Amino acid sequence: MKTSPFKLKNYFIFFSVGIVLFSSLLPGLYNRVNAWLFPHLPEITLSQNSNSNPNNDDSPLGINLSGIAPWSSQLPFLNYFKSSQAWITQCTNSDPGCQGEWNTKEQDILDLDEQGWVKSLPAPEDSPKYTRVSSLLLRGIPNHFPSGQYLVLYDGEGTIEYSLSAKKDEDASTPGRDVINVDASQSGGVLVTITATDPNKTGNYLRNIRVIYAEDEPLYRSGELFNTAFLERIKNFRSLRFMDWMGTNHSKQKEWKNRPTPDMASYGVKGVPLEVMVALTNKVQADPWFNMPHMATDEYMRNFARSVKESLDRDLKIYVEFSNEVWNWQFKQTHYALEEGQKRWGKDKKDAFRQWYGMRTAQMCDIWKDVFADQKDRVTCVVATQVGWKGSEKDILDCPYWVAEGNKACYQHQIGAYAIAGYFGASLGHPENVSKVESWLKEGDGGFQKAFQQLKTGKLLSEGRPDSLPQVKELFSYHAEVAKEKGLKLMAYEGGQHIVGRKDVVNNEQLTEFFIELNRRPEMYELYSQLFQDWKAVGGTMFMHFVDVAKPTKWGSWGALEYVDQSESPKYDALMDFMTENSCWWEGC
Incomplete structure (x- = not known):
């Protein structure tokens, strides 16, 4: 029956x-x-609904993605904990020898598993000062994420407390699933604090913490990784450059076994895993632009290339670059390149950093092309140079020290693109120009007319590098000739406005506010449109704007949009309209 x-x-x-x-x-x-x-559900699904996206098939522009941080307004992930801060070690006034420090700075002695989860905490009587750990998220971006109910999902046993903008709903919470109410109008963010973990000493410590807006739970459980608003903002771009997502500047990555993986506690510590970057590009059908860490071994690069070949949609192409700006002395990779170059060619070789960079770019390209042997056309190796230092590219492209060892010139190792930065406006923040720019602020319009006159003509300020639109176009023309001579395509790895205080000017609050407002002005649309037209006129190919979404600060107004919930701005509108009105124009695009 x-x-x-x-x-x-x-x-x-x-x-x-x-x-x-x-x-x-x-x-x-x-x-x-x-x-x-x-x-x-698994944290990562490589297929990620790889639907065709005709909007970016013939786009001439790409975009750099802003770095992962608890204060980032990009908010790319449904799981907000993936953008959280590294663990802060803390103690309370009741602990012996503690004055309630916000940060005891004992991160080096944390007991962490391979994914970065805290396995145990010291007892108050133990020698470490800290007795708890905390992490911050959604900090400093008030009213630009939703208020209301959030879910904190986790595995293991222990005690989690919530503070600043968050308060736990005790009645609605159950083990493994806390409900918190978040007030998005506050700027402090959400502080997640572990006060006890693995209380029964069975190894079942708190881990796999996920913080999800309650209304997004069905979407998250369906396997989606990414914030819908974020996907909407980037979907029209031809390529996504992952330089900041990979933590390229000052990177500590070297061995493939130590790379970031999808189950890492936060992607803001070691960088976003390859699997997640591939999932995103498959999702929006954009070509990925990867930056190999400057200390990466050949094995690292070979395994990275193999993983991309296995998981990336076959219709997508790949751009690969060795590190980032290996001539910029702000970055550790430049110092590393000089040290390695001088080890190889002699302490007296002051230009060894550029030649070593060219050599490693060539070696990187040989590896990637070998991995993609039957699909070589999918991979474009990119070699870059400092745009304003004419002639310095010769060391990088020709690398005579390496050639003297019996190798071909660096650019002849199947490299396909020669890249420069395409910025304008840095002279406004030059220390020697402070008094002049401050005098503009006293004019009736607040100084905006004079500032835009300088950006359009370059005739009002004398200090700083040549960075008005006509001067930038002249640099474009110079590098277009270099690219043509070497048989390479000219690309812009970064570009846009560069209006920010330099050196001590970064702390000039009056100029910082002026620079931020300057970026918001409708006239910026015209400047951006002209920049891209000039780029097209000299024969440049793909131009990668820097960056997608970032809130303005004294460190710069880099975002085309300031917040992910913003849908338009003069800069973003100029990018969208240029892509709509200009299909890619170069051969093979």
Whole structure:
């Protein structure tokens, strides 16, 4: 005799309720039952709905993605904890020898697993000062993420507390699933604090913490990784440059076994995993632009290339660059390149950093082309140079020290693109120009007319590098000739406005506010449009704007948009309109 579907359904309901009630009586069992009834979906699905996106098939522009940080207004992930701060070690006034420090700075002695989760905490009587750890997220971006209910999902046993903009709803929370109410109008952010973990010493420590806006839970459980608003903002761009997502500047990555993986606690510590970057490019059908870490071994680069070949949509192409600006002395990679170059060619070789960079770019390209042997055309190796230092590219492209060892010139190792920066406006923030620019602020319009006159003509200021639009176009023309001579395509790895205080000017609050407002002015649309037209006129190919979404600060107004919930601005509108009105114009695009 068959049992009716109605009875089967009732049996399942009674059975499920019984298990949940029973499990609530046994410490630790709830998590296991909840995992059985409502299994956690994998954090990463490489297919990620790789739908065709005709909007970017013929686009001439790409975009750099802003770095991952708790204060970033990009908000790319549904799981906000992936953008959280590295653990802060803390203690309370009741702990011996503690004055309630916000940060005891004992991160080096944290007991972490391979993914960065805290396995144990010291007791108050132990020698370390800290007795708890905290992480910050959604900090400093008030009213640019939703207020309301958030879910904190986690595995393991322990105690998590919430403060600043968040308050726990005790009645709605259950083991493994806390409900917190977040006030987005506050700027402090959400502080997640672990005060106890693995209390029964069974190894079941708190881990896999996820913070999700409650209304997004169905989307997250469907396997989606990315914030819908973020996807909408970037979907029209031809390529996504992952330089900041990979933590390229000052990178500590070297061995493939130590690379960031999808189950890392936060992607703001070691960088975004390759699997997540591939999932994003597959999702929006944009070509990825990867930056190999400056200390990466050949094995690292080979395995990276293999993983891309295996997981990236076959319709997508790849741009690969060795590190970033290996001539910029602000970055550790430049100092490393000089040290390695002089080890190889002699301490007296002051230009060794450029030649070593050219050599490693060539070696990187050889590796990638070998991995993609049957699909070489999919990979474009990029070599870059400092745009304003004419002639310095010769060391990089020709690399005579390496050639003297019996190798071909660096640019002849299957490299396909020669890249420069395409910035304008840096002279406004030059220390020698402070008094002049400050005098403009006293004029009736607040100085905006004079500032735009300088950006358009370059005739009002004399200090700083040549960076008005006509001067930038002249630099474009020079490098277009270099690219043509070497048989390479000219690209812009970064570009846009560069209006920010330099050196001590960064702390000039009056000029900082002026620079921020200057970026918001409607006249910026015209400047951006002219920049791209000039680029097209000299024969440049893909231009990568810097960056997608970033809130303005004294460190710069780099974002085309200031916040991910913003849908338009003069700079962003100029990017969108140029892509709409100009299909890519170069051969093979």
